[in-house]
Amino acid sequence: MSNENYHHENLKAELIKKGLKLLDEEGYENFSLRKVAKACGVSHTAPYRHFDSKEDLIMAIALEAHHKFNQCLEEAVEKHPNDNKSQLKEMGYAYIKFFVENPEYLRLFFLSDFANNIKKMNHEPLIDSEQPFNTFYKAIERCQADIQNGERKSVDTNALALSSWGLVHGMAILIAKKNFSYEGDYLELVRKVLWGGTFLNL
Template identity: 85%
Template structure:
């Protein structure tokens, strides 16, 4: 297969892959389709076969990142189909693991100069407003856990308070570990699992 045909057949995926790396390194203002084209060894006009602008490419990067992230959360849910608490614990572990292994996604979603635009896309674009949005997967698990607790104990737990508590804990751990702000000689993920599966987390 010639190099030209390779790029023609795989160009969109390659633009997304190299685009993420370049966006992470360069930041939004310096990011351009021309630079991504150079990284992919294609002509500067080639990306326009798939993307109208750099924002269009960044949208595609964000959609793919959200899909991968949501997939790992759904796998955590499926691991414990009949145990709502364990679903949330496993989702928390998967959340931290995903961002430790993919720090470029963590920066894209939360720490980059384009993070606010990503949040805006989440609220306004129909591509994001569906059942594959990671927060929807997470919040549905919160609601199941809250509903189970209410049926069993008779008292109500505020799902928003529960969501903030769970998300705040795992997000904080992901940030601290991914940015290497927390020094630890052992296995970070084993430590995270120990925290999440302790009796104090989700003590409903």
């Protein structure tokens, strides 16, 4: 089977994969279907079999990225079905691990010109799709419900969300960008922080 046939049979997936790499390297403004086609080794018209424009391809990249991220958060929740606090800790660990192992997604979501442009596109399928933040926020609400049921002092849901998200997001950026120098296993260090008694110390 020739490379060209391989690309044609798997072209959509290949365009998304190579498109993510190019979007990360080139940025939104310099990104084009022609460049992605070249990276895939197909004609410049081939991508139009699956995508009408570069925006359509970018949306496909974003949807896949959101799906993968959301999936890793849901898997973290499933590890502790009866312990809401442990769900949040596991989710925090999964959050950091996902972005450390996939820094291109971290840049795509938070450190590039993509985020601003995605808002301008107002793409309904992306807005209505499974959102990682919703998965996270539901876990926050379950944790808060536990606090209230235990007759402990109520904690503001948004304050809890901001503090826990801010901590894991900050660690993800510091590790992914290699701003924090450490000779040991970063992810083991993350576990020490999340399970060390200070995270979600409610």
